Amino acid sequence: MRGLRSLIVGLLSAFFSTAFGLYFPPDVEQLPTITAQTSGSFIALPFDENFLFKCEAKGNPRPTYRWTKDGMDFDLHKDSQLIKEESSGSFLIPKDMAKYEGKYRCYASNKLGTAISEESELVVPMTPKFPKKKIEPAVVTEGDSVVLECNPPQGIPPSQLYWMTNDLQHIEQNERVTMGLNGNLYFSNTLMSDSHDDYSCFASFSKIRTIVQKPRMVLRVKPSQGDDGFKSVQKRKPSILVPSSHSTTYLKKGEALELECIAEGLPTPVVEFIKMWENLPNRTHIKNYGKVLTIPNVTEQDEGKYMCKAKNDLGEDEHYFQVVVEEPPSWQEEPVKSQLVKIGSEIHIKCSARGKPQPTIIWKRNGQPLDDFPSTNYKVLDDRIIILRAQQRDTAVYQCEASNRHGTLLFNANVLVMNHPPLILTRDYLEYSTMLGKSVIMDCEVFSSPPATINWRREDPEGSLDGERYSLLKNGSLQIHKVEMEDMGQYKCLAKNSEGTMSLTIELFIKDSTRIVEPPQDTKVKRGSMAKLECQVECDPTLRRELEILWMKDGMNILSNFSERYFTDDGTLQIVSVSHSDQGKYTCVVRTSLDQDTASAYITVLDIPDPPVQLTLSERKNRSVRLHWAAASDHNSPITEFIIQYEENNWDPENWKELLRVAGSQISAPLTLYGHINYQFRVIAVNAIGRSLPSMPSERYKTPPCAPDRNPENIKIEGRLPHQMDIIWE
CATH class of the missing domain: 2.60.40.10 (Immunoglobulins)
Incomplete structure (x- = not known):
C-alpha cells in the first residue's frame, strides 16, 4: 500500500538475477563455482618441461577438490612427482609426462554441492617411426x-x-x-x-x-610386347583409384573441404570437378594437377553433391561425393548460472542447445548422473528440468552436457533452496549529497529469500514520497528527480519477508551548485608576449577542499599534454612567450564530486604577415611591366599595404630600393621602369603589427636601351684648379 509518507514495492532480492547469477554476502553459504579451469585437448611436445592442469573455484564453505582420469578417481596425493597447489585444485605434471596421458576432470565440492570442470585431454605422442620391414619390389x-x-x-x-x-x-x-x-x-x-x-x-x-x-x-x-614380339602398349579408358568407394564427407562449419580424385588410364586422364545442379563457389581452388578440390571456411551453402569426372580419348569414369556441413553445439540462449529460490517453489533449469547433428542432452547433479538421485519431484523434459515443491535437499549444482560428434558444451547451474531473512548490504547511516535540480539515487541493496518487500519512508522531517519525482528502482534503490531543498533530511528503507525485517537509515544533504562567476574572455595577444585567462568560481563551502580547476586546450588537458610555458594558479592560466601553436579554444573546467561547470574563451595570436608568394611578371613592355603576387597569412591582423622594391645588378647590385606602395587589397601592380636596367622585384606585406620579411625575388626583367626622357637640368660648372673643370647636372 502506498501512503502519504511511504513508498512500497515488492521485488526480488536486491542481488537476485536470473541472467547473471547471484551475489552472496560473505556470511551466507553458497554452492561451489568453477572460476578457472583447463579445457580442451593439449599435446605434450618433447621439449615441454611441464604441464599445468588448472582448477580454481569459489564457494562457502571453501571448496575441496578431487580429479578423475579417464573416468576413474585420480588421487593427486598418491603421486609424489605431481606438484600440487595448496590454495586450489591445480596441479603440475613434471617433464616425464608419458604415463599421465589421458582425459581429466576436476570436481570442486562443499557441503552444498559439487561443480565440475570441462573435460581436458593430455596427449603424449610417441616419436613417429616407419616400420622396418623389407618391401617387395x-x-x-x-x-x-x-x-x-x-x-x-x-x-x-x-x-x-x-x-x-x-x-x-x-x-x-x-x-x-x-x-x-x-x-x-x-x-x-x-x-x-x-x-x-x-x-x-x-x-x-x-x-x-x-x-x-x-x-x-x-x-x-x-617393356610391353605384343603377340608379334614388337613393343605394344595397350591404351585404356580411365578408372578412378581414389576414392575407392562412394562416401559421405562430414565437415564442421568453418573447416576446409578437400575432395580428392585420382584416376589411372592411358592416355593420362584429365580430372574435372563439378557441383551437381549449381556452380562451384567462387572461392574454390583446384590443386595437385587438377586432382584436389579445396573450399576454405565451408558454410551450409557448400553442402551438396559433388562429382569428379576423369576422361581421356577412350572414355570417362565418374565418382560422386556427398558433402554435409555440420556445427558443434552452441547455446540457443545462455543458461541461468544461479538461482536462489524459497522453499516450496517450482524451479525450471533450462539447457537449450543447437548444433548439427542436434546435440544430445545429459543431465547430472553434483557431477553424478541424474538417474542416481531418484526423486518424485523431478521432471526431465529433454532440454529442461522442473523441480516441483523444492526443498532444501534439492540444493545442488546441476550440470547440463550438450554433445554431438563435433564437441561438448558443459554448464553448471547453481540452485540454492533456502529461506533467509532480509540482509541489507548497504552501509547504515550513509550520507548522500547532491545539488538543487539534480537527481540522486539512494541505495538499499538487500539479500533475502523469499524476495523482500522494500518500503521507503521520510523520517526527519516527515514528508510525502508521492509524485513523479520519486522512483523505486528494481534493485530497491530510491531515486529522486530534480531535487528540491525540502528533500534534505533522513530517509529509512525497510526490507521485510516471511523470515524477518531489517531497516536502514540514510541522510540526504543538498549542496550549493558549483559555478563559474567570472568566465575567461576572448583575448588577442602578440606573438612572444604573455597571455592570461581568468576563471573565478563559487561552490558550496563544504566542497571547497575538493574543488578542482582544470584547463583544456582544444579538448586536451593542458598540464598533461602541453609545454612548461603554461602556468595555472587558483583559476588563472598564464602562457609565456606565446607562439602560433598557442592559438585555440581554452576551456576552464571546475568540478567537485557532485557537479561541474565549464566556460571557454579563444586566444587569437597576432603577428606580422608572412611574406607574399608566387611572384610573376606579365604585360612586359620597354618601359613597364605588371607584377603579380599572392598574399600569405596575415596572422589575424589585416594587411594594410604592400611595398614593392627593386634591385638591379649593374649599377648598384644587391641594394634594394622602394619602387611603389599599393593598398593591402591589391594583388598586382603596374611598374614604371627605366631603360637598359636588369630589374628584379620583391614584395613586403604590412599590417598593424609590422612589416613581413621580404618575399623571394621575382625573375629578372631587363629593359632595352632607349633615348633619354629629357635633357639634363641645373647644370653647374666649377673650376677649382687651373687645369680642371667640374660639370654637375641633374
Missing part, C-alpha cells in the same frame, strides 16, 4: 598403373609428406604421377623411365623437429 608392365604406398606414422600435426630418391632429389610430379593426400604415390600409367630402386617416402613433423624416412622401394617397369 613393385613390378609392372609399361603403361600399367601402380601405387607406391607411404602409410606414414601417426605424429603431432601439422605434418608434411614428400617423395625423394636416395640422393635427396624430389620425385617429379605431374598429371601422370601424383602424391595423394594420404601420402601414396600414384602412377596413372608407367613409363620405362619410372624404373628406380630408391623411391622413399618422408614424413616431416615440424612441431617436434623430426623427419622420418620409409625404407626405400623398388619399381621395375617391364
Whole structure:
C-alpha cells in the first residue's frame, strides 16, 4: 500500500538475477563455482618441461577438490612427482609426462554441492617411426598403373609428406604421377623411365623437429610386347583409384573441404570437378594437377553433391561425393548460472542447445548422473528440468552436457533452496549529497529469500514520497528527480519477508551548485608576449577542499599534454612567450564530486604577415611591366599595404630600393621602369603589427636601351684648379 509518507514495492532480492547469477554476502553459504579451469585437448611436445592442469573455484564453505582420469578417481596425493597447489585444485605434471596421458576432470565440492570442470585431454605422442620391414619390389608392365604406398606414422600435426630418391632429389610430379593426400604415390600409367630402386617416402613433423624416412622401394617397369614380339602398349579408358568407394564427407562449419580424385588410364586422364545442379563457389581452388578440390571456411551453402569426372580419348569414369556441413553445439540462449529460490517453489533449469547433428542432452547433479538421485519431484523434459515443491535437499549444482560428434558444451547451474531473512548490504547511516535540480539515487541493496518487500519512508522531517519525482528502482534503490531543498533530511528503507525485517537509515544533504562567476574572455595577444585567462568560481563551502580547476586546450588537458610555458594558479592560466601553436579554444573546467561547470574563451595570436608568394611578371613592355603576387597569412591582423622594391645588378647590385606602395587589397601592380636596367622585384606585406620579411625575388626583367626622357637640368660648372673643370647636372 502506498501512503502519504511511504513508498512500497515488492521485488526480488536486491542481488537476485536470473541472467547473471547471484551475489552472496560473505556470511551466507553458497554452492561451489568453477572460476578457472583447463579445457580442451593439449599435446605434450618433447621439449615441454611441464604441464599445468588448472582448477580454481569459489564457494562457502571453501571448496575441496578431487580429479578423475579417464573416468576413474585420480588421487593427486598418491603421486609424489605431481606438484600440487595448496590454495586450489591445480596441479603440475613434471617433464616425464608419458604415463599421465589421458582425459581429466576436476570436481570442486562443499557441503552444498559439487561443480565440475570441462573435460581436458593430455596427449603424449610417441616419436613417429616407419616400420622396418623389407618391401617387395613393385613390378609392372609399361603403361600399367601402380601405387607406391607411404602409410606414414601417426605424429603431432601439422605434418608434411614428400617423395625423394636416395640422393635427396624430389620425385617429379605431374598429371601422370601424383602424391595423394594420404601420402601414396600414384602412377596413372608407367613409363620405362619410372624404373628406380630408391623411391622413399618422408614424413616431416615440424612441431617436434623430426623427419622420418620409409625404407626405400623398388619399381621395375617391364617393356610391353605384343603377340608379334614388337613393343605394344595397350591404351585404356580411365578408372578412378581414389576414392575407392562412394562416401559421405562430414565437415564442421568453418573447416576446409578437400575432395580428392585420382584416376589411372592411358592416355593420362584429365580430372574435372563439378557441383551437381549449381556452380562451384567462387572461392574454390583446384590443386595437385587438377586432382584436389579445396573450399576454405565451408558454410551450409557448400553442402551438396559433388562429382569428379576423369576422361581421356577412350572414355570417362565418374565418382560422386556427398558433402554435409555440420556445427558443434552452441547455446540457443545462455543458461541461468544461479538461482536462489524459497522453499516450496517450482524451479525450471533450462539447457537449450543447437548444433548439427542436434546435440544430445545429459543431465547430472553434483557431477553424478541424474538417474542416481531418484526423486518424485523431478521432471526431465529433454532440454529442461522442473523441480516441483523444492526443498532444501534439492540444493545442488546441476550440470547440463550438450554433445554431438563435433564437441561438448558443459554448464553448471547453481540452485540454492533456502529461506533467509532480509540482509541489507548497504552501509547504515550513509550520507548522500547532491545539488538543487539534480537527481540522486539512494541505495538499499538487500539479500533475502523469499524476495523482500522494500518500503521507503521520510523520517526527519516527515514528508510525502508521492509524485513523479520519486522512483523505486528494481534493485530497491530510491531515486529522486530534480531535487528540491525540502528533500534534505533522513530517509529509512525497510526490507521485510516471511523470515524477518531489517531497516536502514540514510541522510540526504543538498549542496550549493558549483559555478563559474567570472568566465575567461576572448583575448588577442602578440606573438612572444604573455597571455592570461581568468576563471573565478563559487561552490558550496563544504566542497571547497575538493574543488578542482582544470584547463583544456582544444579538448586536451593542458598540464598533461602541453609545454612548461603554461602556468595555472587558483583559476588563472598564464602562457609565456606565446607562439602560433598557442592559438585555440581554452576551456576552464571546475568540478567537485557532485557537479561541474565549464566556460571557454579563444586566444587569437597576432603577428606580422608572412611574406607574399608566387611572384610573376606579365604585360612586359620597354618601359613597364605588371607584377603579380599572392598574399600569405596575415596572422589575424589585416594587411594594410604592400611595398614593392627593386634591385638591379649593374649599377648598384644587391641594394634594394622602394619602387611603389599599393593598398593591402591589391594583388598586382603596374611598374614604371627605366631603360637598359636588369630589374628584379620583391614584395613586403604590412599590417598593424609590422612589416613581413621580404618575399623571394621575382625573375629578372631587363629593359632595352632607349633615348633619354629629357635633357639634363641645373647644370653647374666649377673650376677649382687651373687645369680642371667640374660639370654637375641633374
